[in-house]
Amino acid sequence: xxxxxxxxxxxxxxxxxxxxxxxxxxxxxxxxxxxxxxxxxxxxxxxxxxxxxxxxxxxxxxxxxxxxxxxxxxxxxxxxxxxxxxxxxxxxxxxxxxxxxxxxxxxxxxxxxxxxxxxxxxxxxxxxxxxxxxxxxxxxxxxxxxxxxxxxxxxxxxxxxxxxxxxxxxxxxxxxxxxxxxxxxxxxxxxxxxxxxxxxxxxxxxxxxxxxxxxxxxxxxxxxxxxxxxxxxxxxxxxxxxxxxxxxxxxxxxxxxxxxxxxxxxx
Amino acid sequence: xxxxxxxxxxxxxxxxxxxxxxxxxxxxxxxxxxxxxxxxxxxxxxxxxxxxxxxxxxxxxxxxxxxxxxxxxxxxxxxxxx
Numbered sequence: 001x002x003x004x005x006x007x008x009x010x011x012x013x014x015x016x017x018x019x020x021x022x023x024x025x026x027x028x029x030x031x032x033x034x035x036x037x038x039x040x041x042x043x044x045x046x047x048x049x050x051x052x053x054x055x056x057x058x059x060x061x062x063x064x065x066x067x068x069x070x071x072x073x074x075x076x077x078x079x080x081x082x083x084x085x086x087x088x089x090x091x092x093x094x095x096x097x098x099x100x101x102x103x104x105x106x107x108x109x110x111x112x113x114x115x116x117x118x119x120x121x122x123x124x125x126x127x128x129x130x131x132x133x134x135x136x137x138x139x140x141x142x143x144x145x146x147x148x149x150x151x152x153x154x155x156x157x158x159x160x161x162x163x164x165x166x167x168x169x170x171x172x173x174x175x176x177x178x179x180x181x182x183x184x185x186x187x188x189x190x191x192x193x194x195x196x197x198x199x200x201x202x203x204x205x206x207x208x209x210x211x212x213x214x215x216x217x218x219x220x221x222x223x224x225x226x227x228x229x230x231x232x233x234x235x236x237x238x239x240x241x242x243x244x245x246x247x248x249x250x251x252x253x254x255x256x257x258x259x260x261x262x263x264x265x266x267x
Numbered sequence: 268x269x270x271x272x273x274x275x276x277x278x279x280x281x282x283x284x285x286x287x288x289x290x291x292x293x294x295x296x297x298x299x300x301x302x303x304x305x306x307x308x309x310x311x312x313x314x315x316x317x318x319x320x321x322x323x324x325x326x327x328x329x330x331x332x333x334x335x336x337x338x339x340x341x342x343x344x345x346x347x348x349x
Contacts, residue, residue, distance in 0.1 A: 027310075063310050118310065138317050142329075177328045178313070180320050 004044065008034040011041060017207040018045065018052045018109065023060040030122045030154075031070030035096055042103040049108055053215055054207035057130060058114040058200045065115040065139070066123025069153070075253040083245040090153075090244050094237045097122075097154050101129040105159075105228055108219035110210040114203035115139050115190075120178070125154035128163065131222060133190040134206060135181040136199040141189065142178035148252035153240040158232035164188055271349060276323075277342040283322055284315065284338070297339040319345060 003012035008024035020041060022028040030038075045055065059065045074093075078086040104111060104126075113127035116136035124141050127133050145152050151173070160169045168187045172179070181193045194202045210218065243249060271279075277297045285292040288305040295304060302312065319341070320327055325348040335341050 118313065137321060138314065140313055140317055175328065175330065177330060179326070180317050182321070183326060 004040070006037045006040070009037045009041060011044065013048060013052060015208075016051065016053045016211050017204070018048055018055045020055065020057045021060050022057070022066060025061065026067075027061050027063040027118055028059055028066035028123060029070035029073075030066065030068065030097070030126075031073040032093070034070075035093070035100065038100045039096065042100050045103065045107060045109070052109055053211040053213075053218070055104075055107065055109045055111045055130075056114055056200070056203045056207055057111070057126070058203065059116065062117070064117025064123070065113070065119040066126060067118050068121025068123045068125075068144075071148075071253060072257050075250075075257045078250060078253070083247075086250075087241045087245050091237065091241050094153050094240060098233055098237065101125065101155050102228055102230075102233070105129040105155075105226070106223075108215065108222070110207070110218055110222065112203045112206055114199040116197070116199050120144060121152060121156075122154045125152060125156040125159065128156065128159040131226065132192075132206060133184075134192045134194060134199050134203045135184060135190040136196060137181050137193055138196055139181040139184070139190075139199075140178045141172075141180075141184050142176065143172050144176050144178075146173065146176050148256065149246060149249045150243050150252075151236070151240055153236065155233050155236060157236055158229035161232070162226075162229055271346070273339075273342055273346050276346050276349070277339055279322070280319065280338050280342055280345070283318060287315070287318060295338070297342070298337050300336045301338055301341070302336055323349065325349060 004010060009020060009022050011018060011020045024034055077089055081089065111130040112132045112134060113130040114134045115127055116139055119127055119139055120142045121144060124143060143152050143156055151157060157173065160172065164187055181190060184190045185193050192202060281295045281297070282292060284290065284301065284305055285295055288307060290305055301307070307315065316327055316332060323345050325345055327344060327348070331344055332341065335344060
């Protein structure tokens with residue numbers, strides 16, 4: 001595999017490092033089109049395992065890494081459907097997203113998210129599936145789902161619980177506030193904070209370092225350190241669907257989609 | 268280190284905003300609506316928030332600055348955390 005140029009994402013292999021670029025405008029919202037491309041990517045990822053030591057995921061969008069799920073698409077798809085139909089639709093989408101993130105999470109490659117700017121919701125969850133997060137000092141992390149009457153649906157809670165102390169997990173989830181890279185570093189969420197515009201360069205340096213080690217040993221260490229919380233991930237999908245059935249969620253989505261508020265991204 | 272006055276904090280915010288959003292410093296005043304004066308949207312407001320946190324070494328939870336639109340009030344929120 002040498003590379004692929006898609007509409008939402010692209011990837012290329014160079015010197016044993018696979019780089020996945022996200023470039024869907026405005027800020028890498030994850031909808032069905034991007035999900036389809038990500039599904040194509042994980043097939044390529046599995047095929048590349050023998051030739052690569054590390055994977056870097058980064059964004060080419062100036063606003064940030066990703067603002068999360070495409071709520072406009074979600075709302076449009078759910079309109080005019082019964083609660084049961086909406087839930088079936090969203091469950092199928094979540095199942096597919098979880099599959100992608102679980103493959104990424106358990107990849108034998110060392111995976112690095114190089115993030116900047118907005119790293120919210122599903123974008124935050126994508127970064128959490130990686131082994132290491134290298135954060136530009138202007139990064140911001142947030143789980144704003146509760147303002148819509150939901151919980152994160154792409155594996156955010158189980159992965160946060162795996163990686164962080166409960167006080168920080170509860171603060172992020174229950175207040176919906178955003179935190180900067182320094183706070184994320186102090187919390188143990190990110191491994192390094194870089195200067196502005198330097199996250200990808202630093203991630204490449206990290207990838208070059210991890211590439212020096214025996215792949216079997218690195219993969220074994222990763223399996224030992226980073227078990228996939230599968231049972232909790234399943235429960236998260238069920239809880240999300242249960243909450244998604246409520247009319248209050250459609251109302252929250254409608255407010256978001258139709259909002260002319262100056263703070264639509266802020267909790 | 269001496270505690271900053273509200274005026275000093277406000278002036279630092281104005282200087283930082285002028286520099287990063289390329290607005291002449293002399294055109295910014297403490298009582299200005301920074302959304303209008305800097306012509307920024309919500310994402311840029313988030314960027315301003317991050318720059319201020321980095322500059323002053325404080326945390327500014329979103330909910331504490333939600334609804335704040337002028338530099339002086341913003342300075343007050345920062346001052347409370349210095």
